[in-house]
């Protein structure tokens with residue numbers, strides 16, 4: 001008998017926030033192995049707060065989170081989680097080569113019961129990760145001399161080195177030029193092809209088309225859409241265009257203006273909530 005695979009992520013009516021003030025409210029989301037989920041929404045809608053909350057990096061104010069079937073508070077198998085944080089590049093003061101940065105990811109690969117990787121094994125893994133992100137020829141380069149887009153790729157290679165079962169990436173293509181976005185999209189396509197589960201916060205859905213299997217959209221701390229890319233295309237075309245952003249001066253949010261604040265009447269907008277404030 002085929003049992004359904006244990007979900008990688010289960011969020012059940014959870015709220016997350018800062019200093020006891022909820023930002024993300026009553027969110028439920030289940031991600032199955034192999035899904036590639038794009039998380040969309042306007043600036044300030046709560047995307048980063050949700051993914052950080054799932055990873056236990058900010059305050060949970062209600063509900064339950066399970067990772068690989070284990071309650072998050074009991075979950076300690078951190079090598080299974082790869083995380084590339086938002087707008088994070090490597091400080092200019094970091095004096096390290098590309099290879100050394102990726103090697104840090106390797107440190108968390110080893111579970112306590114596994115033997116230490118030999119030097120050759122480590123070099124091999126690092127090289128493979130750098131190959132995947134297209135930086136194999138830069139292993140000995142000082143990271144501070146790389147562009148922002150290249151540094152994002154180094155960070156993705158570092159996350160990959162721990163061979164995670166899920167990669168959570170917060171705007172991996174932000175601030176990356178078109179050519180490098182294509183390289184990154186290729187990297188993610190390859191990972192998806194290998195069956196890596198991914199949760200990707202993005203404003204650039206187009207760059208990831210063909211990779212993403214599911215779209216979740218947020219507005220004002222709630223999930224307002226959850227469906228396939230085809231369903232998203234169909235439903236957002238039925239929504240009124242309102243378009244707004246919480247943060248003036250922030251980057252334009254095309255997703256939100258396409259998604260609109262008005263709730264859809266369809267099955268993919270069960271919350272129908274869009275109170276801003």
Ligand SMILES: Nc1ncnc2c1ncn2[C@@H]1O[C@H](COP(=O)(O)OP(=O)(O)OP(=O)(O)O)[C@@H](O)[C@H]1O
Pocket residue numbers: 018023041042043044045046047048049050086250
């Ligand atoms: N460390 C923090 N302390 C207090 N409030 C925060 C903190 N980080 C974020 N917030 C607030 O939480 C809300 C949601 O922010 P969040 O970063 O989750 O949104 P986002 O959808 O990821 O936005 P963006 O697209 O701009 O990255 C915002 O109103 C923000 O001001």
